[in-house]
Amino acid sequence: MILVTCDTHCYYGTINQQLAYAENVLGHDISCIIHLGDFGLYKSHLHDFFIKKGQRFLRPLYCIDGNHEDFSAIEKLTQKYQAFFTYLPRGTVHRIEGYRFLALGGAAYMDSMLTEQGAIITDQQINACLAFARAEVDIILTHDCPTGIGVPSTPGLDHFGATGFPRSHELAEHFQPKLWLFGHHHKWFSFSDGHTAYYGLEGAWKGFGLLDADFQLTIVKNRLEWEKTPFIEKLLAKLKIIRPDGPRELSD
Numbered sequence: 001m002i003l004v005t006c007d008t009h010c011y012y013g014t015i016n017q018q019l020a021y022a023e024n025v026l027g028h029d030i031s032c033i034i035h036l037g038d039f040g041l042y043k044s045h046l047h048d049f050f051i052k053k054g055q056r057f058l059r060p061l062y063c064i065d066g067n068h069e070d071f072s073a074i075e076k077l078t079q080k081y082q083a084f085f086t087y088l089p090r091g092t093v094h095r096i097e098g099y100r101f102l103a104l105g106g107a108a109y110m111d112s113m114l115t116e117q118g119a120i121i122t123d124q125q126i127n128a129c130l131a132f133a134r135a136e137v138d139i140i141l142t143h144d145c146p147t148g149i150g151v152p153s154t155p156g157l158d159h160f161g162a163t164g165f166p167r168s169h170e171l172a173e174h175f176q177p178k179l180w181l182f183g184h185h186h187k188w189f190s191f192s193d194g195h196t197a198y199y200g201l202e203g204a205w206k207g208f209g210l211l212d213a214d215f216q217l218t219i220v221k222n223r224l225e226w227e228k229t230p231f232i233e234k235l236l237a238k239l240k241i242i243r244p245d246g247p248r249e250l251s252d
């Protein structure tokens with residue numbers, strides 16, 4: 001069984017906490033973890049967790065990127081830490097536990113003033129996805145949601161525009177996958193259009209999904225406690241001096 005999570009925002013330890021819950025409390029056998037973006041690919045936080053504190057994920061972890069990553073260093077960082085987790089670049093297909101996953105990080109629904117250019121999904125990346133044949137892909141993994149499935153806008157963030165990223169409908173039509181999984185919106189969401197079941201996941205501190213060998217995704221809600229983010233840390237995050245704010249305060 002695969003544990004699916006997202007939006008860790010540098011709080012990498014939550015992944016092992018949710019894994020422990022899935023295995024020790026619920027009694028599931030987890031083979032690996034898939035992370036749907038906003039992992040928190042930032043040099044200082046990766047160094048702190050993996051090198052300074054010597055932490056490890058307790059199962060192999062595969063991640064796509066989101067919109068809260070250091071896009072100027074993403075290649076370098078994912079190579080440097082490849083012993084600890086595996087990055088799935090945009091527009092690539094990966095066989096994991098018998099499934100062929102199409103990976104497409106990035107986002108469209110976000111504050112353009114605060115988001116790096118590298119977060120935006122390009123036409124070239126959509127074209128790279130479409131270069132794969134329908135039969136080559138079982139499940140689509142994205143950070144942002146596709147358009148037209150009814151993911152609601154977050155109150156107060158209406159200025160971000162409608163939810164979903166451009167040309168996502170082309171991927172839906174081309175692949176008609178059995179499953180499409182996404183994060184980013186910090187909401188539990190599900191929708192089916194007849195051939196594709198879409199699932200949106202909450203942030204890692206609220207729970208996770210469990211993907212079995214028969215395309216069934218089960219949502220497990222398990223809220224973890226967080227320390228309050230100090231005011232000064234919030235301020236520095238807003239000024240982009242340190243990592244993005246803690247998960248509680250983030251809405252995308």
Ligand SMILES: [Fe+2]
Pocket residue numbers: 037038066067068107143184185252
């Ligand atoms: Fe996001």
